[in-house]
Amino acid sequence: MHFSMSSQLVSTRQRLIQAALELFSAHGVSATTTRQIAEKAEVNEVTLFRNFGNKHGLLLAVLEESAAFKDLGESLVRRATPPGNVYQALKDYASDSLHALERVPEFVRSVVGEADQFPAENRRALGRGVTEANRYVAQYLATVIQQGHLNTYLPAEKxxxxxxxxxxxxxxIEFTSxxxxxxxxxxxxxxxLVELFLHGAMSSSAESAINSLQGGFITTEVADLPASLVHEILQQARKWGVxxxxxxxxxxxAGLSATExxxxxxxxxxYDTQGHFLQITIPGFVRQVPVNQWILGKRYGSFTNNPLIKWLKSRKDAQTAMFLNETGTPISESEFETRWQVWSNGLLTPQGQTPxxxxxxxxxxxxxxxxxxSLENLIILTGCDRTQLQPYVRRAKEKAALEQATRLDHKPG
Structure with missing residues (x-):
């Protein structure tokens, strides 16, 4: 590859990354020298060191910035608009991901074969790339699960x-054997792969999986929590920090799922003095939801001063994620569920079960x-359809009937 005068439009940094990717792919990381990379990028070796420190610093940039790795996971965002053809969307995602890897098979072989020689930061970069791909897929799966098009007993993240x-x-396997x-x-x-994923991992039975894929819906058993238990969970969470x-x-x-x-x-x-809202950005589906001041009869701050705003104002980091774990990185779904278990430890629902x-x-x-x-407005806020929300309507009517019966059970006067 030769860089002409037009390549001046491309930054020196990007030319070095592209040259490194091509040479790493052709010869492996260990066999490629910084001099070779600099010559291919038409810069001197000092420029490479000034930008990346050393060869492994350049490899780190390749792993983090190369388009071949940035694209992993984004095909699902571009192609899938729930509730579409889930089978085809997942197959397209898998196919596009393989195409991205197949463009650089020699590089994949080199990374696999020489990974034990890389610094820890380079191995962490590989992990971050896979995690980023997971985030896109988990968001998509969370949407189709929530909308009733898939039945699952595992979290979307898993x-x-x-x-x-x-x-x-x-x-x-394909690149090395x-x-x-x-x-x-x-x-x-x-x-x-997709058949196994949908009919095995995604469903407790083949029959229910097929029903989901054909547009059938799974009856939701609504088990809302009483106000006293909700307030107790919130108070327990408060004891563990902002x-x-x-x-x-x-x-x-806000009524969001853990994945959201x-x-x-x-x-x-x-937020402002008139309201507090969160924007839910999921592949093919964007909506806003209000963050309520009042939760089951008790007020938890105001639109401009509540637990969420206090948490964000306490942050001194540069992370874009709204919630972080103890190490300062975005919290995972499993870590979130662990926090829930801590808050609800020792508490029981009216049915005698752990919340x-x-x-x-x-x-x-x-x-x-x-x-x-109204049901129509709840459809807008949740992204669910009328059929999926009917169990909640029945439960709300049941509670309203119980409340009315309780009010009537007073001494006439």
Whole structure:
């Protein structure tokens, strides 16, 4: 590859990254010298050192900035608009991901074969790339699960990890071995991967999976929590600090799922004296939800001063994620669920069971209907359709009937 005068439009940094990617792919990381990279990029070696420090610093930039790796996971965002054809969307995502890896097979072989020689930061960069791909897939899966098009007993985050793990495993096997009989060809692998994923990991039975894919809906058993238990969970969360209090507040005040909450960024918050809103940005589906001041009869601050705003104002870091874990990185769904277990430890529902995190969203939906929101407006806020929300309507009517019966059970006077 030769860089002409027109390449001056491309930054020196990008020319070095592209040259390194090509040479790493052709010869491996260990066999490639910084002098070779500098010559290919038509700069002197000192410029390379000034920009990246050393060869492994340049490799780190390749892993983090090369378009071949940035694109992993984004195809699902571009192609899938829920509720579309889930089978085709996942197959397209897997196919596009493999295409991205197949463009640089020698580089993949080199990274796999020489990874133990890389600094820890380079290995962490590989991990961050996979995590970023997982985030896109988990957001998409969370949407189709919430809308009733898939039945699952695993969190969206775990399902995304399984899917990406199988895709990367295929690439490693294909790029590093020959004459195996694991699958007939690439299409055979893709078709069986998606079939297994949808009919196995995504459903407790093949029948329910097929029903979901054909547009059937799964009856939701609504198990909202009583006000006293909700307030106790919020108070327990408050004892664990401003972040935990904010997490619990958003759960019960905005009616979001755990997957939606961990995907929030600081810029997704909008507030003034008239209202407090969060923007939910999920592939193919964007909506806004209010953050309620009042939760089951008790006020938790105002639109401009509440647990979430206090948490964000306490932050001194530059992370874009709205919620972080103890190490200062974006909190994961499993870490969030662990926090819930801490807050609800020792508490029981009226049915004698330990509260689960999904009941927070169910509680919010029932509460909004009890307050008088129309079904049409709840459809807009939740992104669910009428059929999916009918169980909540029935539960709200049931609670309203119980409240009316209780009021009538007073001494006439």
């Amino acid at each position: 399902l995304a990890s399984l899917l990406n793990g199988m895709i990367l495993g295929y690439a490693v 020959e004459f195996h009989e694991l699958w007939e060809d690439r299409d055979d692998f893709l078709e069986n 972040r935990d209090y904010a997490l619990a507040y958003v759960l019960f005040g 909450i961990i995907s929030l960024e600081r810029s997704h918050q909008i 689960v995190i999904t009941q927070a969203q169910q509680t919010w939906r029932v509460e909004m209907l009890m307050r008088g929101i």
